[in-house]
Amino acid sequence: MTEDTHEGASPPEPGATARPDGGAEPADEPTADVTLDPWGSASVGDYADLFAEFGIEAFDDVADDVTDPHYLMRRGVIFGHREYDAVAEAMANGEPFAALSGFMPTGDPHIGHKLVFDELIWHQQQGGDVFGLIADLEAHSARGMSWSEIDDHARDYLLSLLALGFDAEDGELYRQSDNREVQDLAFELGSKANFSEFEAIYGFDGETNISHMQSVVTQTADILYPQLVDEPKPTVIPVGPDQDPHVRLTRDLAVRMRYFKVTEAFASFELDDDERGLVRAAYDALAADADDPDAADVRCVRAAEWLADYEPPAEPASLAAAKPTALEKLRAGGKEPLRPRVRFLDRNATDEAFEALIEAVEGEKRVFDEHVDAFDLTREEAEALAREVELDHDGFGFRQPSSIYHRFISGLTGGKMSSSIPASHISLLDAPEDGYDKVKAATTGGRSTAEEQRELGGEADECPVYELYAYLLAGDDDELTKTVYSECVNGERLCGGCKEQAAELMSEFLADHQEKRAEAEAVLEDLDIDLDSDRRGTGGEH
Numbered sequence: 001m002t003e004d005t006h007e008g009a010s011p012p013e014p015g016a017t018a019r020p021d022g023g024a025e026p027a028d029e030p031t032a033d034v035t036l037d038p039w040g041s042a043s044v045g046d047y048a049d050l051f052a053e054f055g056i057e058a059f060d061d062v063a064d065d066v067t068d069p070h071y072l073m074r075r076g077v078i079f080g081h082r083e084y085d086a087v088a089e090a091m092a093n094g095e096p097f098a099a100l101s102g103f104m105p106t107g108d109p110h111i112g113h114k115l116v117f118d119e120l121i122w123h124q125q126q127g128g129d130v131f132g133l134i135a136d137l138e139a140h141s142a143r144g145m146s147w148s149e150i151d152d153h154a155r156d157y158l159l160s161l162l163a164l165g166f167d168a169e170d171g172e173l174y175r176q177s178d179n180r181e182v183q184d185l186a187f188e189l190g191s192k193a194n195f196s197e198f199e200a201i202y203g204f205d206g207e208t209n210i211s212h213m214q215s216v217v218t219q220t221a222d223i224l225y226p227q228l229v230d231e232p233k234p235t236v237i238p239v240g241p242d243q244d245p246h247v248r249l250t251r252d253l254a255v256r257m258r259y260f261k262v263t264e265a266f267a268s269f270e271l272d273d274d275e276r277g278l279v280r281a282a283y284d285a286l287a288a289d290a291d292d293p294d295a296a297d298v299r300c301v302r303a304a305e306w307l308a309d310y311e312p313p314a315e316p317a318s319l320a321a322a323k324p325t326a327l328e329k330l331r332a333g334g335k336e337p338l339r340p341r342v343r344f345l346d347r348n349a350t351d352e353a354f355e356a357l358i359e360a361v362e363g364e365k366r367v368f369d370e371h372v373d374a375f376d377l378t379r380e381e382a383e384a385l386a387r388e389v390e391l392d393h394d395g396f397g398f399r400q401p402s403s404i405y406h407r408f409i410s411g412l413t414g415g416k417m418s419s420s421i422p423a424s425h426i427s428l429l430d431a432p433e434d435g436y437d438k439v440k441a442a443t444t445g446g447r448s449t450a451e452e453q454r455e456l457g458g459e460a461d462e463c464p465v466y467e468l469y470a471y472l473l474a475g476d477d478d479e480l481t482k483t484v485y486s487e488c489v490n491g492e493r494l495c496g497g498c499k500e501q502a503a504e505l506m507s508e509f510l511a512d513h514q515e516k517r518a519e520a521e522a523v524l525e526d527l528d529i530d531l532d533s534d535r536r537g538t539g540g541e542h
């Protein structure tokens with residue numbers, strides 16, 4: 001192997017370790033504050049911050065629920081999620097689930113988009129209903145792209161998605177501007193969101209153009225759209241973490257749209273989650289003492305006496321903090337008996353829907369102005385019933401959407417991959433020779449001399465070339481990533497040869513991909529998707 005020049009090699013990161021599969025563990029600088037800006041620059045200092053700061057969960061926690069995980073999951077490229085367990089479970093049980101993602105047609109599709117294309121295709125192969133959309137309203141309103149540019153780029157995204165294996169007969173491709181159902185849904189969802197919220201989430205202000213705001217509600221409609229088709233179902237949105245604000249907003253709107261909220265209660269008054277935990281503890285303890293626990297006569301005052309002497313567990317701290325209010329409510333309840341029940345709270349229901357729900361509750365029930373209590377239903381049965389009644393009465397019955405988040409690929413020249421720096425990224429339309437050259441010219445995690453490299457090993461965790469192997473070039477072949485990684489860090493691999501191998505693979509990939517794109521032309525032709533927009537206008541800017 002020949003020697004190479006290395007720019008950007010940084011000192012060893014003590015925390016960096018190889019994952020068992022050869023993928024890289026995070027070795028990023030910790031940053032104090034992270035922001036997720038869907039229209040800003042897509043870079044994240046430390047992915048771990050996203051867990052604490054935004055409540056994104058570590059993918060590792062659900063990885064075991066996925067029967068045959070994709071290589072991006074195995075290698076830690078997909079690092080986070082929200083409620084992916086719901087999707088994994090549906091997948092494992094052969095129940096309906098969906099996946100959807102969208103692409104802003106502002107430039108050429110590149111190898112970063114390929115991650116998302118692959119994630120969609122994989123979910124399709126696992127049996128999901130899969131949707132890919134062109135975010136043309138967003139590109140026009142937030143990026144000021146003209147309609148003819150949008151048409152051209154849209155074609156390129158779709159061809160690559162098809163070339164990589166998306167089955168357009170099985171799944172659905174659409175552009176936002178052509179999807180009437182999405183726009184109608186956006187209008188409905190918009191009535192549950194307000195401007196202050198957009199200010200807080202996106203930093204919108206008095207200068208933000210209105211169509212840009214409309215593109216946000218359109219995206220929330222995109223995300224819920226799979227649930228309009230057939231029935232509400234677990235849906236995963238594979239995206240970069242910059243899109244998480246949209247996912248969070250949509251999860252909130254999905255709840256706000258519901259007709260009923262199902263909770264558990266013990267008496268006529270309302271309890272919050274912590275208070276409910278305490279009252280449950282009191283009820284369980286006292287009922288267990290009764291001769292017949294099912295017919296136990298546990299009065300509120302008695303439960304208050306019990307709770308007064310009870311020491312709640314230290315964690316979560318909110319439990320102990322809820323004791324005074326729980327006591328107050330129980331004392332106010334006086335002689336009212338405690339009886340576990342599920343409660344349907346009327347959130348948004350029409351009068352007819354509320355009436356229909358009351359009718360539909362089986363067994364013992366008690367009807368109040370704004371809620372119905374059911375004594376013979378489990379929580380799950382109640383949830384299912386609430387959704388069924390809502391669907392029968394012109395409601396949507398949405399489930400909260402799930403999401404998975406992938407790491408951003410580093411730029412080949414160090415720093416972040418940017419479409420404005422051609423050498424930093426590889427477009428799926430790059431000629432194979434150009435892809436080859438870009439890889440050969442890439443920054444590495446190598447040492448300044450071959451000797452040093454043999455002695456200290458390279459820094460695969462800091463190396464954009466290693467990332468190319470892990471994210472794309474090795475495909476499903478874990479052995480290859482493991483070999484590259486261990487040979488690199490053990491000093492058995494020098495960058496010249498390593499890049500030569502990667503550059504060859506890249507050029508083969510591009511040649512093959514472009515051949516498949518050419519074949520996909522005919523498929524695209526036959527699809528019911530208009531790539532010759534007759535819209536007019538100039539669009540706004542962010």
Ligand code: TRP
Pocket residue numbers: 038100101102103104133135138218219222223237239243
């Ligand atoms: N906002 C996304 C982007 O910037 C595009 C998008 C529109 C999208 N609708 C979506 C992504 C729905 C995921 C789901 O690329």
Ligand code: SF4
Pocket residue numbers: 444445446458459460463464465466484488489493494495496498499
């Ligand atoms: Fe060099 Fe390859 Fe190691 Fe990167 S992975 S530092 S290119 S040997």
